[in-house]
Amino acid sequence: MHLIIALFTIFSTWRYGDWVNWHKYHTTMFYIATGGLLYEYLLHDNKVWTFHPDFLMNEQLTVIVYALVTMPLSVLIFLSRYPRTFKKQLLYLIKWVLIYASVELLLQSCGRISYNHGWSFFYSLLFDMMMFPMLILHHWKPLRAYLVSVVIVFLLMQWLHIPMH
Secondary structure, eight states: OHHHHHHHHHHHHHHHSOGGGGGGTHHHHHHHHHHHHHHHHHTTTSOSEEEOOOTTOOHHHHHHHIIIIIHHHHHHHHHHTOOSSHHHHHHHHHHHHHHHHHHHHHHHHTTSEEEOTTOOHHHHHHHHHHHHHHHHHHHHOHHHHHHHHHHHHHHHHHHTTOOOO
């Protein structure tokens, strides 16, 4: 399932992403990749969600594929097609939250993701609702996004009682 999602994301990015101007989005692509890898590092023994690998991958490779391929490429599509008017922006955000939620529901129904430490699909949905505006903020105001991200990570770790090593 993870491999299919990655391949679908690659195809979708090839089809819908703005490859000519990819350099406009690469710092935010790096931001989400770093966030995914930091999640693995900071919560290594206390993950709130865990990917269960496909037959071709182990858990570490699954995480790397999401952090370095699937998530950054989806950011390229997301940002390169971001609309200009507020109403369209709001609908676009809802669309992307629903896309991510649908993929997660699919992963959950196939046994490819599980939750720990009180996390649930509902919290993932809330996280997605926060993540996409953070991507936009990072694209326009990266320093502000980094500062807000540090606060969010700290608050989430406190709320979920995740020890900081």
